[in-house]
Amino acid sequence: MNKIIEKEYFSPKVVKLVVEAPLIAKSRRAGHFVMVRASENGERIPLTIAEADKDKGTITLVIQNVGVSTAKICALNVGDELTDVVGPLGKATHIDRFGTVICCGGGVGVAPLLPIVKAMKEAGNRVVSVLAARSADLVILKEQVEEYSDELIIMTDDGSLGKKGLVTQGVEEVIQNEPVDMVVTIGPAIMMKFVAALTKKYDIPTVCSLNTIMVDGTGMCGACRITVDGKTRFVCIDGPEFDAHQVDFDEMLMRLRSYN
Amino acid sequence: MSNHISADNRESAWRDNLRKSLTAKQRTSIPRAQMPELTAEERVHSFEEVNRGLTAEQAFTESQRCLDCPDPQCVTGCPVNIDIPGFIKNIERGETDEALKVIRRTSSLPAVCGRVCPQEKQCESRCIYNKMKRQPVAIGYLERYVADNGKTKSEKTTAISSRGKIAVAGSGPAGLTFAGDMAKLGYEVTVFEALHQIGGVLKYGIPQFRLPNSIVDNEIESLQSVGVNFVKNCIVGKTISYDDLIADGYKALFVASGAGLPRFMGIPGENLIGVLSCNEYLTRINLMGAGSTDCDTPVWKGKNVAVIGGGNTAMDAVRTARRMGAERAMIVYRRSLDEMPARAEEVKHAREEGVEFLTLHNPIEYHGDDSGHITSMRLQVMELGEPDSSGRRAPVAVEGKQIDVPVDMVIVSVGVSPNPLIPSAIDGLDVSRKGCIIVDETTMQSSMPLIYAGGDIVRGGATVILAMGDGRRAAAAVHEMLGNKK
Numbered sequence: 001m002n003k004i005i006e007k008e009y010f011s012p013k014v015v016k017l018v019v020e021a022p023l024i025a026k027s028r029r030a031g032h033f034v035m036v037r038a039s040e041n042g043e044r045i046p047l048t049i050a051e052a053d054k055d056k057g058t059i060t061l062v063i064q065n066v067g068v069s070t071a072k073i074c075a076l077n078v079g080d081e082l083t084d085v086v087g088p089l090g091k092a093t094h095i096d097r098f099g100t101v102i103c104c105g106g107g108v109g110v111a112p113l114l115p116i117v118k119a120m121k122e123a124g125n126r127v128v129s130v131l132a133a134r135s136a137d138l139v140i141l142k143e144q145v146e147e148y149s150d151e152l153i154i155m156t157d158d159g160s161l162g163k164k165g166l167v168t169q170g171v172e173e174v175i176q177n178e179p180v181d182m183v184v185t186i187g188p189a190i191m192m193k194f195v196a197a198l199t200k201k202y203d204i205p206t207v208c209s210l211n212t213i214m215v216d217g218t219g220m221c222g223a224c225r226i227t228v229d230g231k232t233r234f235v236c237i238d239g240p241e242f243d244a245h246q247v248d249f250d251e252m253l254m255r256l257r258s259y260n
Numbered sequence: 261m262s263n264h265i266s267a268d269n270r271e272s273a274w275r276d277n278l279r280k281s282l283t284a285k286q287r288t289s290i291p292r293a294q295m296p297e298l299t300a301e302e303r304v305h306s307f308e309e310v311n312r313g314l315t316a317e318q319a320f321t322e323s324q325r326c327l328d329c330p331d332p333q334c335v336t337g338c339p340v341n342i343d344i345p346g347f348i349k350n351i352e353r354g355e356t357d358e359a360l361k362v363i364r365r366t367s368s369l370p371a372v373c374g375r376v377c378p379q380e381k382q383c384e385s386r387c388i389y390n391k392m393k394r395q396p397v398a399i400g401y402l403e404r405y406v407a408d409n410g411k412t413k414s415e416k417t418t419a420i421s422s423r424g425k426i427a428v429a430g431s432g433p434a435g436l437t438f439a440g441d442m443a444k445l446g447y448e449v450t451v452f453e454a455l456h457q458i459g460g461v462l463k464y465g466i467p468q469f470r471l472p473n474s475i476v477d478n479e480i481e482s483l484q485s486v487g488v489n490f491v492k493n494c495i496v497g498k499t500i501s502y503d504d505l506i507a508d509g510y511k512a513l514f515v516a517s518g519a520g521l522p523r524f525m526g527i528p529g530e531n532l533i534g535v536l537s538c539n540e541y542l543t544r545i546n547l548m549g550a551g552s553t554d555c556d557t558p559v560w561k562g563k564n565v566a567v568i569g570g571g572n573t574a575m576d577a578v579r580t581a582r583r584m585g586a587e588r589a590m591i592v593y594r595r596s597l598d599e600m601p602a603r604a605e606e607v608k609h610a611r612e613e614g615v616e617f618l619t620l621h622n623p624i625e626y627h628g629d630d631s632g633h634i635t636s637m638r639l640q641v642m643e644l645g646e647p648d649s650s651g652r653r654a655p656v657a658v659e660g661k662q663i664d665v666p667v668d669m670v671i672v673s674v675g676v677s678p679n680p681l682i683p684s685a686i687d688g689l690d691v692s693r694k695g696c697i698i699v700d701e702t703t704m705q706s707s708m709p710l711i712y713a714g715g716d717i718v719r720g721g722a723t724v725i726l727a728m729g730d731g732r733r734a735a736a737a738v739h740e741m742l743g744n745k746k
Binding site for chain 2: 027043072084215223227251257
């Protein structure tokens with residue numbers, strides 16, 4: 001059982017929870033995820049860790065209410081407990097001094113992007129962050145990302161914040177203005193697909209972090225399998241981060257609809 | 261321990277008298293007991309246990325068949341060397357509790373083994389009755405009878421932790437056996453389990469109709485009563501590191517993390533919606549409760565279901581599919597029935613439950629509709645050629661002979677690989693090309709002196725009882741290692 005210490009609504013459908021998990025807080029690194037069960041008969045669902053505080057023994061999760069289990073988690077309040085939290089799982093992000101790195105996040109994907117922005121900055125990179133959402137009220141963690149970015153670009157579909165346009169327009173603008181050595185993208189699968197297509201055109205190495213259907217999250221079930229460079233890979237143990245130029249996003253998008 | 265053995269060894273007076281009470285001819289003329297079962301009709305509508313267990317009368321009669329051989333070969337066929345005649349003769353003299361004590365001396369999970377061990381390939385295959393061209397003594401049925409009906413006082417160890425702390429990664433059969441043995445030796449044992457339930461494959465893998473969860477829980481409770489601690493949701497190598505454990509005062513780690521990784525065949529269409537691994541299918545249903553109304557985890561309820569493979573897990577999956585409402589449930593296996601690795605009993609039960617066997621067929625391609633759901637499978641017809649490295653006749657494709665079969669769900673059950681989580685998380689641990697932890701075969705010690713390993717993480721995919729045997733040997737070796745260090 002893991003107690004909820006803090007709860008904040010980023011938007012009516014997006015909730016931030018700070019959860020007691022001292023061992024995970026101590027061992028997690030940027031890119032790791034946890035498996036969470038909200039109740040005794042609940043599903044196990046993967047959630048990427050947004051932040052952690054070793055001293056307080058807490059991890060931060062950002063959850064978008066999109067289905068049965070995420071609705072249950074979003075309905076929990078401070079003092080309530082998550083039935084199970086296990087992790088940290090997956091491979092940590094490869095952090096290095098690449099030069100200039102674009103960190104590009106869409107929607108709730110900005111939450112798992114934040115620790116990468118931070119780690120990339122701390123490793124000595126010039127970090128340009130591009131955040132995208134449908135409208136201003138759906139842009140999350142803006143200040144935190146800004147704190148660790150050399151430059152922040154915000155793109156909204158309706159122009160209510162930052163520039164009006166798609167995330168790819170923001171990314172392309174940066175690429176045209178300066179040499180970019182690496183792109184990290186986290187967000188809806190369809191967004192990552194288009195970012196990958198764009199950066200491939202410019203031949204810039206690009207990493208994406210995938211969120212697929214999982215049951216155990218420890219390599220056992222294979223529900224999370226995707227095709228990367230023609231080979232079957234498990235997101236839970238081989239990922240969650242992959243070379244975005246090699247991922248078969250169309251197959252992944254299809255598999256995400258498995259239980260719809 | 262020696263005084264226990266003298267109380268009921270073969271030379272003791274009661275055993276001698278019992279042997280003389282019936283002639284060998286009288287004993288061998290008794291027919292082997294038939295396991296009472298649910299009818300096939302009852303079975304396909306429920307997850308109730310199929311085998312109901314022998315009655316007291318059946319168990320007594322069956323125990324009379326055992327000749328109490330001077331050199332019992334059955335014991336040598338048991339990976340944990342249970343004193344088989346010793347417990348069977350206790351049934352015959354009416355001492356079921358004593359019988360359980362005899363079994364528990366070498367086995368921590370009798371109720372589990374009595375149900376899922378392939379006795380026909382182990383103890384029962386060595387029974388003297390086979391030489392007489394008669395059916396062997398039903399050792400498995402009797403073991404289960406004793407486990408279900410015998411009672412042992414909980415042997416609460418008084419001086420727990422006097423010998424130090426020991427860590428176990430994984431709570432499947434190898435981990436539980438090791439933990440039980442170490443606790444009995446006076447160590448303070450903590451078992452770390454990655455999932456939210458204790459029991460490993462006994463919980464997520466083997467379906468309730470073959471091994472009810474309550475049976476597994478009883479065994480776990482009896483381990484708790486001898487002082488074993490269980491920590492759920494904790495992955496050694498991820499949540500806590502090996503170094504953390506050592507710094508925390510643990511004297512050794514036994515890795516029993518199992519064969520996690522499902523294998524796929526790498527054929528076109530295998531990632532279509534509705535194609536899943538047997539692990540995923542069974543985990544959804546067994547561990548997560550998918551299919552019952554109060555559980556959130558979904559699962560496909562296919563009408564035309566094909567299970568690819570011929571092992572016990574394939575039988576578990578196909579029989580589960582029948583219970584989940586499949587109208588047509590098929591086993592697709594590339595060799596013939598004779599080469600099938602599944603237990604004969606599982607094959608028989610599956611047949612009775614209406615499962616079709618498409619032997620000598622191998623899937624080569626799956627086809628789906630526009631939304632990506634599987635709609636059919638293309639099977640290559642096979643024939644048997646020369647024996648291959650496994651000693652079995654190799655399946656060879658019959659050129660030009662392929663059939664398309666409509667399916668809305670395919671469960672791939674062609675084997676598993678070791679779970680890579682721990683091997684990849686501990687630097688310095690020697691791992692084979694296949695991902696198994698390399699150990700000394702007698703001590704189960706790995707390349708790191710304080711790390712031992714057993715079960716499927718070492719074997720790559722074997723049986724419950726072999727995993728238990730590994731746990732036993734590792735416990736003895738760890739005890740010796742720690743003793744020698746003093």
